[in-house]
Amino acid sequence: MAGPTTAERGAVRTESESGRPRSGRSPDRRFRLPGRRFLLLLSSVIVLCAGGIWLLYGSAWLRVEQVRTSGLEVLKPADVEAVAGVPITEPLISVDTEAIERRLRQKLPRIDSVDVERSWPNGIGLKVTERKPALLIEKGAKFIEVDAQGVRFATVEKAPKGVPLLELTVDQSPGVGRFGTTRLISEAVRVRDELPGKVAEDTRVLKVRSYDSISLELSGGRTVMWGSGEDGGAKARALTALMKAVPKAAHFDVSAPTAPSVSGS
Template identity: 35%
Template sequence: MEQEERAARRTRRRFARRQWARRWLSLRYVLALVLVIGLLATSVWLVFFSATLQVKRVEVVGNELLSDGRVREIADIPLGEQLALVDLGRADARVGSLAEVRSVDVSRTWPDVVRIQVVERTAVAVVELAGRLRGLDADGVVFRDYKAAPPGMPRVRPGGSAGTDALKEAATVVSALPEDLATRVDHVEVATVDQITLVMRDQRQVLWGSAEESELKAEVVDSLLAAARKAKVYDVSVPGNPTVR
């Protein structure tokens, strides 16, 4: 009888331990769920409501033509806004609309900074429009003012019927010129998209035609100018069959 009672007590203890283990397993799941919910709630509060993650500074980098203040003004990112809620796409589009900006990247730098990385346009020529001397980049975009043309930079002179497409063609031509040849160009006359002429500093003229095969034309012109020094006009509009006169 005593042995049976001891066996029964052992059985009850084993049963109690199994019951407690099952209850503890269930309790662990509940505690883990409560912890996850608490972490999520804390994260939501930090990101969307806490002053810790509000915008305290807008950093502008890569700009020379544009001032930091001008970029910040156009980006229109309010200080004190939650960093997670800043509309980066809107700020990107606004800054990217500036003529001086070739590309821009607006990003968050945690915990409290918006960073605006600007790549500005680089002039390959100058063009006079409405009495103003403007910079022209390789994409044919007019984007800045000059008081005087920088030394060695070609000047583009558009004709009355030359539109934006013609300016883009002229920019493509100038961009294809080797540096030593570009510095010898006084100006580029642009009548239409396929009537582009280089006027050298010694007044020799190069009939370029359109911007097609500009790199090949540049090679041909360089050879012709050296070989036929007394000629006044060099026609490389068909680079495979150039002529001089």
């Protein structure tokens, strides 16, 4: 049987080298142009994004129109809002809430913390927590309020009811150079926090002569020698026991809580 002719073999070789299938079909393209459906979807996404940006920044619907302040006891809403400086009519999304918080805490020391929140669609909320006085330092005819962290945050003309007076008589004490006035005030606050409930209510004056010499003046002319701010829990328990055992005593000493003592009646 005769094989393929030379011409036929050349045709086969030419077809193989060209990489085309013998059927004569063109190979599938690796990159195709986007279809109509894809272009419509892409256009929709772009329109939605542009509309959202315009709604947040360009429309008149989501702009600051009001400020609501809560949590105040001493401060007035108008004063707080004036310091806050919330940009009325500005887009709500662009309000710098952290900057508002910094201004309030820097310019109003009575504020312990504040949360600045966006209230959609057109408000800003200021949730304020004010510092509360734990002790008072008399200064002339006025009083400096000291909070539970030892921070002196305000000067008032009238002493708040139920807040003990702090007397610092440490000018000649060697403890001042070692600890400093700020540290001694912190120790006084520490003692105030450790007092038993009834004793805390009855405390009128808390005196600090040195780090190791802190005493209390209670209602009814009673006094308590507390000592340093250390071992506050043990001292509180000892004082409670002494007052129950000798309720008419005039002077209590719990500076050494393992060996407390009383005197007077």
